[in-house]
Amino acid sequence: MRTIDPDLLAAALAEALETMAFIGVEPPSDPPPAEALHVTLAFFGPISGQLSLRAPAALGTTIAANLSAVDAASVAPAQAADALRELTNVTAGLLLRQVCTTAEMPQLAIPVVSAAQADAALHDACSATLCADGHPITVSIRTHA
């Protein structure tokens, strides 16, 4: 199992939010609520594992609105989930470029969205929680040997 610095994880998420959606981050006050959306992205290759992201749908709405340059009121729930999926994808790409050598670089699967659920394995994963546009967002990574 690869040990990943939580600061690198937080930095990848912050860069993805700022560059993609012009959203700055701050330290969190609370973890994401139970009804938050849960996005998982598997990666496989010399290093394999899973990157997970939990955030309220409202943050997905803000990201989708910023990406598409539309009013948040016109963003459909599917677009909010789509935006969080893409945020997970971009965060994974940024992080893996930082922590893997060229020879180790894994392939990314397609991210999957679900309702947030307790995932015991995530308690052992490296994780970081930030506050983005007033919403808590947690990103976690778990690697296999």
Add this chain to the structure above:
Amino acid sequence: MQTTCLIVDDSAVIRAMVARAVKLSGTGVSWILEAANGQDALTILATVKVHLVLSDMHMPEMGGAELIARMQQQPNLRQIPVVIVSAEPSTQRMEELCTHGARGYLQKPFKPEDIRALIVPLLEQQHENN
């Protein structure tokens, strides 16, 4: 001359973002089409004259690598420049796609000016060829 760009990505939000970046690039693209995967892109390419394709790499049904391979097999599609726009972490894999027909790549996240720098020379070349 009408310049047409096809954006291929399974994320509708990202298609909208890329479309906006292309519109803001000042490259004179007058018509933007969208497809959710490589298969849908080939259906569009069979009926519409497209000058530039911006495609994601990892998509359900057909990804960017297979789209490029299929386009390379068809003489009428081989000359259309394809740029890969992806969160793919491996620069090596992106560069491999360039040896198989892609004309450039952009790693997400990107800024609108990055798209402009990449597509301006490709569209200029397309205009010269036409």
